[in-house]
Amino acid sequence: MAFELIVVGTSLGGLSALKVLLSGIPSNFSVPMAIVQHRHKDSDQLMGVFLHDFVSLPIKEVEDKDEIKPGHIYIAPADYHLLVEWEHFSLSTDAPVSYARPSIDVLFESAADVYKNRVIGVILTGANQDGARGLMQIKQRGGSVIIQDPSTAESAVMPTAALRSLQEKETSHIPEIARSSRKRVLSKPEQALESSVPLVLPLTEIAPQLVYLCHPLRS
Amino acid sequence: MTSLHRPELEDIEVQLLLEGVYQCYGYDFRNYALSSLKRRIWTLTHAEDLPNISALQERVLHDRACLERFIVGLSIHVTAMFRDPSFYMAFREKVIPILRTYPFIRIWHAGCSTGQEVYSMAILLEEEGLYQRCRIYATDMNEQVLQKAKSGIFPLELMQEYTHLYQKAGGKRSFSEYYTAAYDSAIFRASLKERIIFSQHNLATDSSFNEFNVIICRNVLIYFNKTLQQRVHKLFYDSLCTFGILGLGKQETLRLTPHEKYYTELKPGEKIYRRLN
Numbered sequence: 001m002a003f004e005l006i007v008v009g010t011s012l013g014g015l016s017a018l019k020v021l022l023s024g025i026p027s028n029f030s031v032p033m034a035i036v037q038h039r040h041k042d043s044d045q046l047m048g049v050f051l052h053d054f055v056s057l058p059i060k061e062v063e064d065k066d067e068i069k070p071g072h073i074y075i076a077p078a079d080y081h082l083l084v085e086w087e088h089f090s091l092s093t094d095a096p097v098s099y100a101r102p103s104i105d106v107l108f109e110s111a112a113d114v115y116k117n118r119v120i121g122v123i124l125t126g127a128n129q130d131g132a133r134g135l136m137q138i139k140q141r142g143g144s145v146i147i148q149d150p151s152t153a154e155s156a157v158m159p160t161a162a163l164r165s166l167q168e169k170e171t172s173h174i175p176e177i178a179r180s181s182r183k184r185v186l187s188k189p190e191q192a193l194e195s196s197v198p199l200v201l202p203l204t205e206i207a208p209q210l211v212y213l214c215h216p217l218r219s
Numbered sequence: 220m221t222s223l224h225r226p227e228l229e230d231i232e233v234q235l236l237l238e239g240v241y242q243c244y245g246y247d248f249r250n251y252a253l254s255s256l257k258r259r260i261w262t263l264t265h266a267e268d269l270p271n272i273s274a275l276q277e278r279v280l281h282d283r284a285c286l287e288r289f290i291v292g293l294s295i296h297v298t299a300m301f302r303d304p305s306f307y308m309a310f311r312e313k314v315i316p317i318l319r320t321y322p323f324i325r326i327w328h329a330g331c332s333t334g335q336e337v338y339s340m341a342i343l344l345e346e347e348g349l350y351q352r353c354r355i356y357a358t359d360m361n362e363q364v365l366q367k368a369k370s371g372i373f374p375l376e377l378m379q380e381y382t383h384l385y386q387k388a389g390g391k392r393s394f395s396e397y398y399t400a401a402y403d404s405a406i407f408r409a410s411l412k413e414r415i416i417f418s419q420h421n422l423a424t425d426s427s428f429n430e431f432n433v434i435i436c437r438n439v440l441i442y443f444n445k446t447l448q449q450r451v452h453k454l455f456y457d458s459l460c461t462f463g464i465l466g467l468g469k470q471e472t473l474r475l476t477p478h479e480k481y482y483t484e485l486k487p488g489e490k491i492y493r494r495l496n
Contacts, residue, residue: 065448090254094255
């Protein structure tokens with residue numbers, strides 16, 4: 001099953017975390033990525049400019065109805081919710097969700113609805129519970145989920161809330177196990193892609209995991 | 220409340236609901252952007268304490284009061300006075316000089332919702348000494364929402380944020396001059412409404428009704444799909460004087476739309492466009 005979209009949510013500590021995450025994404029990475037970072041409504045477009053230095057893929061703030069293009073990275077603009085339609089984004093100015101606009105739940109729920117099991121949801125460091133519900137929706141529709149290991153996060157609140165909402169009995173959260181399980185399953189590519197198990201990983205392991213999930217033959 | 224989602228069935232239920240509302244009442248939501256529409260429909264379904272969208276359809280079609288709640292729920296656009304202050308600064312800088320050359324100015328706020336942007340523009344025009352030359356049309360598809368806009372009453376607790384935005388937008392006076400506080404409400408000055416006509420108009424179904432020097436439609440088109448957006452852009456184009464001004468929301472754009480070539484952008488990034496000849 002090929003993944004067609006990655007959605008990422010973060011708040012407190014997000015800028016540094018995104019630097020690390022995006023630095024690990026290679027220039028031939030083809031699955032589009034949409035990012036919600038909680039931001040103040042007054043914040044301007046410098047976030048995209050700043051992150052551009054750390055990733056070799058095109059990165060931009062979403063304008064209404066922007067096409068979701070392979071190999072592109074998209075950032076939710078301040079004071080709008082970001083949603084996905086089939087093949088393009090849409091925006092909304094509806095009331096904040098979990099005190100946030102853009103809200104991670106709004107993006108993730110929309111992505112789960114449209115992309116079903118072809119989406120990967122990633123939750124990074126953050127200071128509130130936005131995203132926990134949306135991540136669960138992604139998992140329920142058969143998508144894959146990755147959570148930054150709370151013990152490595154600048155703020156553990158968001159990844160912890162996400163973990164709890166997934167009822168973590170199937171979590172494998174020791175990086176060594178993740179690495180060795182990758183090696184074992186490389187010989188069986190179909191099995192490799194069956195990853196509805198939520199993975200809890202240190203930040204530096206997340207980009208390699210995305211490459212593995214999206215381009216297993218290259219990792 | 221968690222529900223068992225059955226996505227394909229849900230999409231069918233949404234289509235049936237919208238078709239039912241259109242055929243019964245003439246409100247056409249069939250070309251609204253699906254993702255935000257579905258979210259709002261679910262919010263309304265939960266608010267009615269119903270288990271699914273089919274149940275909402277049943278109530279909407281048989282209970283007039285529920286229909287009213289439904290329409291209002293899909294009509295309200297959350298906004299603020301002087302939202303995106305840089306838009307208003309750019310309007311002052313680029314559009315006001317143009318408007319000064321006209322003896323009479325017609326302005327249309329399309330999809331005005333509860334009216335914050337209408338009063339913001341009225342204040343701006345008043346401060347620039349142009350208000351008396353203006354005739355402002357503020358339209359929305361729902362009568363209840365229009366009544367709210369017409370009242371000019373907003374929660375007092377919002378005034379602190381609005382004051383901040385007003386100042387960033389280049390406001391020349393003290394924001395509190397424009398309203399009186401009564402209990403937990405701020406009542407805006409009646410003089411701000413003198414030149415404003417509030418009237419019902421549905422962008423999805425109605426046609427052009429006048430020619431304007433300025434059309435403001437900010438963060439309304441985001442709720443429409445591409446088909447309906449094109450319809451509305453044609454309507455705006457047909458309703459603008461030559462060199463008329465179209466103002467959109469911060470993250471809206473004419474780029475890559477069929478109407479892009481008919482306009483030039485007056486200030487990069489501020490979404491203020493001038494209709495070319």
